[in-house]
Amino acid sequence: MAxxxxxxxxxxxxxxxxxxxxxxxxxFFQGDPLWDRLGETARRAGVVVFGGILLAAIxxxxxxxxxxxxxxxxxxxxxxxxxxxxKFATLWSGQEGSILFWCLLLSGYAFIxxxxxxxxxxxxxxxxxxxxxxxxxxxxxxxxxxxxxxxxEGPLRADGSGLNPLLQYPEMVIHPPMxxxxxxxxxxxxxxxxxxxxxxxxxxxWIHITRRWTMVTWGLLTCGIFLGxxxxxxxxxxxxxxxxxxxxNASLMPWxxxxxxxxxxxxxxxxxMLKIWNMWLVFAAFWLAILGTFLTRSGIIASVHAxxxxxxxxxxxxxxxxxxxxxxxxxxxxxxKSRHLRSEHGLESVISRESSFLFxxxxxxxLTLDVLWGTWFPKISELVQGNKVTVGAPFYNRVxxxxxxxxxxxxxxxxxxxxxKTSFDSLKRNFLWPTIGAVVIALFVMFTPTSWGxxxxxxxxxxxxxxxxxxTILLSALxxxxxxxxxxxxxxxxxxxTGQGMFxxxxxxxxxxxxxxxxxxxxxxxVLVMIGFSGAALNQEKEMEMGxxxxxxxxxxxxxxxxxxxxxxxxxxxxxxxxxxSENGRPLTSLTPVRLVYKxxxxxxxxxxxxxxxxxxxxxxxxxxxxxGQPVIKAHVNPMVIWIWLGAGLMILGTGLALVAxxxxxxxxxxxxxxxxxxxxxxD
Amino acid sequence: xxxxxxxxxxxxxxxxxxxxxxxxxxxxxxDTHENTMTTRPNSTLRRLLHCGLLSLAVFAFAxxxxxxxxxxxxxxxxxxxxxxxxxxxxxxxVGCPSSDGMRNELMAAINRGDSDSLVEQSFVQKYGPTVxxxxxxxxxxxxxxxxxxxxFALGLGLVVMVVRAxxxxxxxxxxxxxxxxxxxxxxxxxxxxxxxxxx
Numbered sequence: 005m006a007x008x009x010x011x012x013x014x015x016x017x018x019x020x021x022x023x024x025x026x027x028x029x030x031x032f033f034q035g036d037p038l039w040d041r042l043g044e045t046a047r048r049a050g051v052v053v054f055g056g057i058l059l060a061a062i063x064x065x066x067x068x069x070x071x072x073x074x075x076x077x078x079x080x081x082x083x084x085x086x087x088x089x090x091k092f093a094t095l096w097s098g099q100e101g102s103i104l105f106w107c108l109l110l111s112g113y114a115f116i117x118x119x120x121x122x123x124x125x126x127x128x129x130x131x132x133x134x135x136x137x138x139x140x141x142x143x144x145x146x147x148x149x150x151x152x153x154x155x156x157e158g159p160l161r162a163d164g165s166g167l168n169p170l171l172q173y174p175e176m177v178i179h180p181p182m183x184x185x186x187x188x189x190x191x192x193x194x195x196x197x198x199x200x201x202x203x204x205x206x207x208x209x210w211i212h213i214t215r216r217w218t219m220v221t222w223g224l225l226t227c228g229i230f231l232g233x234x235x236x237x238x239x240x241x242x243x244x245x246x247x248x249x250x251x252x253n254a255s256l257m258p259w260x261x262x263x264x265x266x267x268x269x270x271x272x273x274x275x276x277m278l279k280i281w282n283m284w285l286v287f288a289a290f291w292l293a294i295l296g297t298f299l300t301r302s303g304i305i306a307s308v309h310a311x312x313x314x315x316x317x318x319x320x321x322x323x324x325x326x327x328x329x330x331x332x333x334x335x336x337x338x339x340x341k342s343r344h345l346r347s348e349h350g351l352e353s354v355i356s357r358e359s360s361f362l363f364x365x366x367x368x369x370x371l372t373l374d375v376l377w378g379t380w381f382p383k384i385s386e387l388v389q390g391n392k393v394t395v396g397a398p399f400y401n402r403v404x405x406x407x408x409x410x411x412x413x414x415x416x417x418x419x420x421x422x423x424x425k426t427s428f429d430s431l432k433r434n435f436l437w438p439t440i441g442a443v444v445i446a447l448f449v450m451f452t453p454t455s456w457g458x459x460x461x462x463x464x465x466x467x468x469x470x471x472x473x474x475x476t477i478l479l480s481a482l483x484x485x486x487x488x489x490x491x492x493x494x495x496x497x498x499x500x501x502t503g504q505g506m507f508x509x510x511x512x513x514x515x516x517x518x519x520x521x522x523x524x525x526x527x528x529x530x531v532l533v534m535i536g537f538s539g540a541a542l543n544q545e546k547e548m549e550m551g552x553x554x555x556x557x558x559x560x561x562x563x564x565x566x567x568x569x570x571x572x573x574x575x576x577x578x579x580x581x582x583x584x585x586s587e588n589g590r591p592l593t594s595l596t597p598v599r600l601v602y603k604x605x606x607x608x609x610x611x612x613x614x615x616x617x618x619x620x621x622x623x624x625x626x627x628x629x630x631x632x633g634q635p636v637i638k639a640h641v642n643p644m645v646i647w648i649w650l651g652a653g654l655m656i657l658g659t660g661l662a663l664v665a666x667x668x669x670x671x672x673x674x675x676x677x678x679x680x681x682x683x684x685x686x687x688d
Numbered sequence: 689x690x691x692x693x694x695x696x697x698x699x700x701x702x703x704x705x706x707x708x709x710x711x712x713x714x715x716x717x718x719d720t721h722e723n724t725m726t727t728r729p730n731s732t733l734r735r736l737l738h739c740g741l742l743s744l745a746v747f748a749f750a751x752x753x754x755x756x757x758x759x760x761x762x763x764x765x766x767x768x769x770x771x772x773x774x775x776x777x778x779x780x781x782v783g784c785p786s787s788d789g790m791r792n793e794l795m796a797a798i799n800r801g802d803s804d805s806l807v808e809q810s811f812v813q814k815y816g817p818t819v820x821x822x823x824x825x826x827x828x829x830x831x832x833x834x835x836x837x838x839x840f841a842l843g844l845g846l847v848v849m850v851v852r853a854x855x856x857x858x859x860x861x862x863x864x865x866x867x868x869x870x871x872x873x874x875x876x877x878x879x880x881x882x883x884x885x886x887x
Contacts, residue, residue: 242778249773277854351854359851366847374836381823381832389828394767396775396821403836 006075009063009153013104016056016111017143023050024136031129043129047118050132053139054115061095061108064152068094073164076156077101083166085574085603089177090167096180097171099301099316100152105181106297107142109188114139117192127210130199131192138191141323149316169602169609172575173239179231183255186225187293190258192217193265194290197283201334208273214286215269216663221289222262223659229255230652241610241625243545243640245648248400253379254296257372261289264368271361274423276348280335281365283345287331292372294324299379353425360418367411374403405472412479412534415527416486438485446478457619458542458559458643469541476538480531487524515667522662529658532651539620539644547638549630550581559641561622562586566594568635577601581626581635585615597626597637621645755798762807763794767821775821790815 023046030043064077068091073079081098082091096105114135121128146152193214200210232255237245246252265285271278302317338345351358378395386392420426420434454461464471491510498509514521546558550565557563568581580598584591595613602609615622623640630636760777768779770786776794779787790811797807811819823829 242774351851354851362847366843370840370843373839377835385828391817393823393829394818394821395823395832398822
């Protein structure tokens with residue numbers, strides 16, 4: 005397997021070099037029949053690269069299933085008793101394998117792109133060459149610096165070290181591929197942007213193509229981030245879902261920039277504005293994805309789940325510098341020698357959709373900058389004053405929450421502003437009822453007794469975090485009401501013209517403009533996520549050593565220790581407690597938090613048990629045993645967490661909806677004297 | 689809720705909030721205010737200001753003397769040094785070599801009556817500055833806090849400049865014979881369009 009894998013990787017590298025070199029020269033000598041034919045061979049070589057890398061990936065997975073511990077990577081990340089799905093996940097569970105996986109995904113994207121070249125052969129040829137350049141870097145890395153097929157030195161071992169216990173969770177089979185698909189996907193818009201810059205592409209076609217790719221990438225990145233968050237919540241056992249860890253931040257930054265681009269691209273499509281800005285946003289999303297990988301791989305910044313320190317950090321640093329220099333060079337060539345990046349229109353009014361997008365982009369970029377600053381500050385501090393400092397949640401909460409609240413406000417306001425100019429009358433008409441509705445909701449949350457749920461009775465003057473929570477709820481309600489009013493008004497128009505019911509009209513409305521209404525569904529998802537986040541201010545926690553029959557009270561819950569015991573499987577030892585839960589004296593359920601010790605690695609891990617409702621989560625962790633052998637139980641009451649997962653689902657659903665093609669709008673003809681109501685006639 | 693046998697002292701985040709609120713002595717503040725009013729009617733405004741400040745101080749420091757509350761508050765400002773990257777009171781590693789000892793040290797310091805800053809200083813001296821979970825507001829660390837606000841101000845200024853530049857941009861020249869629709873006439877057309885589309 006090691007020979008097959010190594011050969012396939014070398015072949016893929018050679019083909020990538022050919023695809024890049026010959027493709028570039030062919031573009032230089034465009035119009036020459038010989039070079040045009042050679043350009044076609046370069047495209048085909050790029051297609052075959054996918055086959056080579058796929059073969060290498062299959063070889064590694066087969067080696068994992070065959071317990072081939074002659075390969076060092078398999079020895080370090082697998083063992084005989086490891087269940088099948090986790091043996092498959094071995095592919096991305098270590099440094100070398102995950103870079104191979106990155107190569108596989110990148111070649112997969114490039115494969116699709118190169119097969120769809122007829123959309124715009126010249127632009128796709130440029131994008132293909134850029135992708136080949138990026139492929140060369142990653143393939144060189146996997147061939148020479150982080151080879152997953154390296155052989156184990158010394159005597160052959162009977163069993164492997166096993167997979168990291170924290171990764172032995174079903175979500176881990178899905179989370180990294182999703183995140184990687186998102187990271188790697190940023191390369192495709194970058195390739196189109198750089199291609200458009202090199203060829204001084206005058207049209208906006210590249211931006212239409214790029215937008216769709218970015219939406220796919222953004223959706224996958226969203227999925228990956230929330231799966232990671234869900235995994236952290238269900239596996240790590242500290243009761244939270246986001247720790248502002250550098251690796252988490254690394255995934256957030258390209259997502260934020262991608263979100264900014266998905267908004268600002270509308271300015272370019274509708275008004276021919278922000279062309280330069282969009283170029284740089286596309287580049288920044290790609291660059292930050294690579295920077296995140298650099299952070300994770302280089303060991304330059306301490307992180308809970310970074311890979312071990314290695315020499316490949318310098319490879320990434322060079323790659324980051326080169327890509328920046330290349331992009332800057334072609335950008336400057338365009339600025340000085342061409343006018344096609346100039347804005348086509350000015351701004352008619354400050355109260356317009358255009359200015360709302362400008363402020364939206366400002367806030368997204370500031371949030372990215374804050375996260376980047378917080379992530380790098382420990383290193384900067386070390387360079388300046390010789391000692392590292394920790395930049396934890398309080399820093400991010402203080403700088404990011406106000407910006408996030410402003411963004412939420414813009415999410416409510418932006419969609420109701422018209423392009424070019426919005427009158428005050430229109431503003432008043434559109435915002436009166438949503439604002440009244442949002443204020444009523446906020447007052448309801450403030451003055452409803454806490455016994456209804458821990459999120460109620462929220463008095464903003466008690467604590468700044470309560471103030472933020474209440475503002476989040478108020479603004480979320482405002483967004484929800486403005487989206488609802490948009491659906492209602494659009495649906496009413498269709499209903500009047502077609503005679504359909506309101507719900508059917510709203511469905512038709514969505515079909516007619518999937519991008520706009522899919523976007524609103526994403527906004528509703530964001531609202532649910534933000535409401536979920538707002539509950540964090542009211543988290544409670546308690547820890548107790550619990551013998552038989554001991555009781556712990558937290559929130560409205562009472563936990564009684566019914567029993568505790570131990571178990572053993574081929575892969576792990578486990579200790580667990582059985583806790584009966586009642587709420588206000590009413591029996592609810594039994595929870596069984598577990599502590600595991602994996603035999604191969606002798607590493608412990610906890611698996612919390614969670615009783616989840618729309619109101620709150622009761623989150624129970626088996627922390628260990630005391631001297632008497634009794635379990636030490638830690639319980640958390642975390643309000644509204646389930647809303648985060650529902651919101652994430654809605655965001656992904658909305659993204660999918662926005663990617664669906666619009667249904668053609670039927671032409672409606674009114675013939676008042678002949679028929680009682682308008683008859684829809686479908687046509688062009 | 690009284691701690692039961694075996695229960696570790698770890699008041700909840702909500703309890704801290706509630707304790708802070710319950711700890712305010714509205715009656716006390718009101719008494720002070722009334723006494724002032726009767727004895728020195730001439731300096732009412734100044735006394736009112738003093739009382740307000742006192743009330744704020746009471747509000748701010750309410751519960752601060754409670755050892756359990758202080759344990760929670762300071763414990764959430766410190767990191768576990770076992771390289772888990774978790775807050776001291778949230779470190780959940782079974783058999784963690786650091787967190788239990790650090791928690792005991794923290795409790796001992798609080799029981800000794802050390803001030804919050806003294807406790808933090810002693811932890812920094814022993815474990816280094818990474819034990820604090822956020823940069824301090826002194827020395828170079830201050831830049832960590834200042835930078836985001838400076839970036840915000842600069843970004844806002846930049847956007848305002850762009851908006852102004854775009855607003856002042858001359859409108860594209862129209863073909864001969866065409867007259868741009870502006871002002872009231874434009875509003876009239878917009879209203880008409882809105883009525884016709886019901887939007």
